[in-house]
Structure formats: structure tokens, C-alpha cells
């Protein structure tokens with residue numbers, strides 16, 4: 001489900017015509033639907049209803065303060081991967097006590113900050129990290145709650161850059177070594193073993209890898225939970241979304257047909273996993289990022305030029321890979337639709353940005369309605385791993401972000417002023 005739809009020939013986000021937003025805020029522009037964020041959170045929350053559970057939104061997917069505030073108000077916790085992200089949680093009005101801290105490279109100062117803020121759990125990725133957390137906690141005279149991330153060595157069948165649950169990856173501790181790690185950690189005075197966690201990858205559209213992985217770790221989870229009085233188990237995040245509606249169905253009501261096509265929904269996720277998780281009697285954490293925000297955002301861009309070469313129709317737009325890197329980085333598909341629908345034939349087009357890299361494209365040879373200079377296009381499903389991965393490459397300022405709720409819309413981030421890009425730079429003294 002998402003709240004981007006046509007009214008007549010105009011693309012709307014909830015009750016607002018997207019072109020009124022580009023008139024006011026310019027392009028490139030990220031537009032988020034509060035209702036979609038809320039709906040996705042609530043669908044998942046309801047599906048997990050029978051369990052004692054906590055959704056920790058993986059904020060690396062979208063850390064805009066307004067988006068996070070929407071989730072904080074719904075009672076969401078957060079999965080953070082740096083002290084900076086934890087500071088963002090606090091800035092957004094979220095509760096550190098509902099936060100887990102993941103990541104393979106936690107520094108001493110990050111551990112100290114998280115301990116002082118009283119986070120729910122460190123999701124630990126290596127044994128030296130446990131030693132370090134224990135040391136910092138001892139210095140602060142605190143007890144650090146931890147969960148170890150078990151690497152179940154399960155292939156998630158997703159893109160190589162987002163698979164995390166096999167021994168080829170840097171994440172977690174090998175399944176076979178977990179018991180020993182818990183036994184050693186239990187002896188450390190400033191460590192409290194609070195849970196056990198895993199995360200096998202991202203953009204999973206089937207339930208089967210979860211079922212396989214959870215089934216594999218269950219006996220271990222039961223044993224450790226009994227031995228160390230663990231509170232929680234987290235099967236991680238990674239719930240996928242539909243980027244290419246053509247893969248889900250040929251109709252515009254594609255979301256409704258997902259279950260029929262075997263694409264995971266909160267209901268099918270719960271149907272398969274609840275029977276495995278419920279008997280544990282533990283609190284269940286999950287850490288979805290993309291599922292909550294992916295389809296809640298679009299990136300709107302304006303056509304600068306249309307350039308025809310012998311072979312190609314290049315639609316050159318004012319957004320580029322610095323605004324949305326997913327196509328270049330993950331070969332990702334984003335549906336591209338006009339803000340104003342036009343009748344007429346489609347032509348195979350490459351939509352490209354203006355950066356001096358041949359990787360700077362949004363699609364290749366995609367049949368799109370003819371567009372001309374000044375027309376505006378929306379790249380759908382850009383709410384996750386979109387703005388957060390943007391850069392200032394080519395001295396391009398960060399795009400603006402807008403949050404829509406019903407008929408209201410407001411800047412959730414002002415467009416960056418170009419001077420801000422070099423604000424922290426200096427001309428060294430001997431060159432002055």
C-alpha cells in the first residue's frame with residue numbers, strides 16, 4: 001500500500017498534488033507520506049500482535065527527524081548503527097530505552113554514549129566488542145545489556161551487497177561459536193546477557209529464508225534463553241518491498257496481489273513465523289527499515305534536456321546518483337512516473353543525471369511516455385536508502401524533503417545552501 005496515486009492526470013501524495021510541492025520547494029525533492037509510514041508500521045505491529053514484541057525501526061533507511069517523529073509517536077523503537085544515529089533518535093523525540101545498537105565497528109566513545117543513554121541492548125558482532133563493552137561499562141560502573149548477533153550461515157537470495165547472513169559476510173558470530181561466546185561473556189562482571197539476534201539480509205521478498213534461519217537457530221535460542229535468562233530474540237529486519245509493479249502484477253492494484261504472487265506481506269510473515277516464535281515465550285524484536293519507509297517516499301525531478309543519439313533517447317534530469325544512489329550501487333529498479341500523465345506512445349528511454357559517471361542513471365531502455373524540458377518525474381519507492389545515502393559529489397547541495405499528511409505539507413528538511421557544502425573546509429594557512 002502507498003499513498004501516491006493519480007487524481008485525473010495529476011500525481012498526488014495523499015491529498016496534495018505533488019506539483020504544488022515542486023512549485024513551492026523546487027526539485028530534486030523527496031516527498032514522504034506520513035499515512036504510508038503509519039500504515040506500514042501498524043500493519044506489522046498488528047501482525048505481531050499475538051507476541052510480546054517491539055518494532056525497532058532501522059533508521060539507517062530514513063533518518064529524517066519528522067519521519068522518525070511519526071514512528072516515535074507510534075511507539076516505535078529504533079535500531080541504530082552509530083552514536084550519531086542515537087543522537088538523532090533523541091533529537092526526534094524517540095526513547096533510547098527502546099533502542100538497539102548494531103554495527104561491527106562500535107568505538108569506545110560510541111559505547112559510552114549509548115550506555116549513558118540507557119539503550120535496551122547492544123547487538124554485538126564480535127568477541128573483542130564484548131570485551132570492549134565490558135571495559136567501558138566497568139569504567140562507568142554500569143551493567144551493559146547485550147545480545148549476540150548469530151550468523152546462521154543461510155543464503156538470503158538477495159543482492160550480493162545486501163546479503164549478510166552467510167560466512168562470506170563480516171556480520172555476526174558464526175553459529176557454531178555462539179555457545180562458547182555466551183559462556184565467556186557470562187563471566188564478565190559488567191555484561192548482562194539480554195538476548196540473541198540475527199539479520200540475514202535486506203530486500204527479502206519471500207518468507208522462506210526467515211523460516212530456514214529461524215528454524216536453524218531455534219534450538220540454540222531455547223538453550224541459551226533457559227541458561228542465561230534471556231529476555232528477547234530478534235530475527236532482524238530485511239522485509240522487502242515491491243519496487244517493480246510489473247513483477248507483482250500487470251494491474252494498478254498490484255499491492256493487493258502480492259500475497260497471491262507469493263511476495264511477503266506482514267500477514268504472511270506472521271503466518272509463517274508466529275508458530276516458530278510464540279513457543280519461545282520471549283519478547284520478539286524486529287528491525288525493519290525498508291518495509292516501513294520504502295514505498296512511503298518518492299524523489300521528484302525535473303527534465304533538463306532530452307537528448308537523442310543514434311541509439312538512445314536520454315532523458316537528462318536534475319536529480320542524480322548523489323541524490324539516489326540505489327540504481328548505481330545495487331542495480332536497483334525504481335518505477336518512474338510523470339507528475340502529469342500524458343496520452344501517447346512510450347519510447348525506450350534512459351533517465352540519467354548530470355554527474356560525470358556512466359553509473360549515473362536511474363533506468364536504461366525503459367519504455368516511458370515522451371517527456372520534454374520542464375516536465376517532472378517521480379521516482380517511486382525512494383523512501384528507504386534514498387536521501388540518507390546522498391552525497392555532495394560534484395558540489396551538488398542535498399535535496400529538500402517534504403512530509404505530507406492529508407492535505408498538509410511542510411518542509412522536513414530545507415534544501416541545502418551551496419555554501420554549506422564547504423562550510424567546514426579551510427584554506428590552509430600557508431596558502432593564504
Ligand SMILES: *Cc1c(COP(=O)(O)O)cnc(C)c1O
Pocket residue numbers: 058060061079102103199201202203236237238239287288289290291384
Ligand atoms: C540494515 C539493517 C536492518 C534493516 O534492514 P531493512 O532491509 O531495511 O529492513 C535491520 N537490522 C540490521 C542489523 C541491519 O543492519
